[in-house]
Each structure stands twice: as structure tokens, then as C-alpha cells.
Amino acid sequence: MITEDDICNVHMMTEEEKYNLLKDVIIDYDRKEDNLIQILHMAQAIFGYLPTEVQHFIASQMDLSVSKVNSVLTFYSFFSTKPKGKYTISVCLGTACYVRGGKEVLNKLKDELGIDVGETTPDKRYSLTVMRCIGSCGLAPAMTINGKVYKQVNPNRIKRILGTLK
Numbered sequence: 001m002i003t004e005d006d007i008c009n010v011h012m013m014t015e016e017e018k019y020n021l022l023k024d025v026i027i028d029y030d031r032k033e034d035n036l037i038q039i040l041h042m043a044q045a046i047f048g049y050l051p052t053e054v055q056h057f058i059a060s061q062m063d064l065s066v067s068k069v070n071s072v073l074t075f076y077s078f079f080s081t082k083p084k085g086k087y088t089i090s091v092c093l094g095t096a097c098y099v100r101g102g103k104e105v106l107n108k109l110k111d112e113l114g115i116d117v118g119e120t121t122p123d124k125r126y127s128l129t130v131m132r133c134i135g136s137c138g139l140a141p142a143m144t145i146n147g148k149v150y151k152q153v154n155p156n157r158i159k160r161i162l163g164t165l166k
């Protein structure tokens with residue numbers, strides 16, 4: 001079975017190699033509709049996002065309609081049909097973070113980056129998302145950048161945090 005660890009060198013692959021790998025993944029998952037979410041996860045790991053062409057490829061390989069594939073991926077917020085930026089910033093808006101200023105942190109990020117939730121800056125550097133509790137409620141509000149957790153953030157720290165990424 002191909003796992004996400006097997007696709008770590010994907011950035012060195014040609015488009016053709018990526019599609020071949022995705023085809024192997026789909027075969028590994030027996031082309032079963034029940035496995036569509038896992039297949040979409042792997043496809044996103046291979047391509048970075050799920051553009052229309054990839055959706056069409058999955059649909060044809062699995063003998064499903066494109067609308068079926070599209071309806072599943074648009075239902076889950078962790079799937080993206082647009083390319084993500086180099087840094088994905090996710091602000092926690094779970095209850096603890098929300099009441100301790102998560103919304104203000106999010107607004108500051110929107111101002112600094114000039115984008116809304118779900119968008120990517122034109123230079124493809126930053127994407128902004130929100131999420132629910134990440135288990136750091138004791139040190140809320142929290143956010144992550146490419147999976148790294150930042151705790152007790154506040155609007156005044158945002159510029160400095162972004163500065164460390166440059």
C-alpha cells in the first residue's frame with residue numbers, strides 16, 4: 001500500500017509521474033467509492049491541491065461522475081481546489097481561542113496579508129485558513145503555520161511572527 005511517506009519526493013516528479021503515482025494509489029484502494037476520501041487525501045499530497053484535471057482523472061479511473069468527486073471534496077474544508085501558498089496559516093476559532101481573541105488575531109492576519117479566509121496572496125507566499133480546536137486551549141489563542149503551533153498569540157505579535165518567515 002502506498003502511504004503519504006512514499007510521496008515525499010513528489011516535488012521532483014513530472015506531471016506524468018504524478019498521474020502514474022495517483023493511478024497506483026487508486027488501484028491500491030481497489031477503485032472503491034468507499035475509499036474516495038483517502039484517495040483525495042493522497043491526490044492532494046501528490047499535487048498540493050485538487051484542480052479540475054485531477055478531479056476528472058480520479059472520476060474516470062474510479063468510474064464515478066466528476067460531480068460526485070467534486071461534491072465530496074467541497075464538503076471537507078481540508079481539501080483545496082486552489083494552489084496553496086508557501087506558508088499556510090491556520091487560526092484556531094475553537095471556543096477557548098475564540099473567547100480569548102482568536103477573531104482579533106484572524107482580523108489582524110487578514111489586514112497584514114490583504115486576503116480573506118480561504119485565499120492565497122498573489123505572490124503565493126501565504127494562505128489563510130481557520131480551524132477548530134487543536135488541543136492547545138490552555139494557551140489560547142493558538143494558530144499554526146505549516147503545522148507548527150504558535151500559542152498565546154495576539155494581534156501585536158503577528159507582524160513579528162510573519163517576520164520570522166521571511
Ligand code: FES
Nearest residue numbers: 094097133136137
Ligand atoms: S480552542 Fe483553540 S486550541 Fe482549543
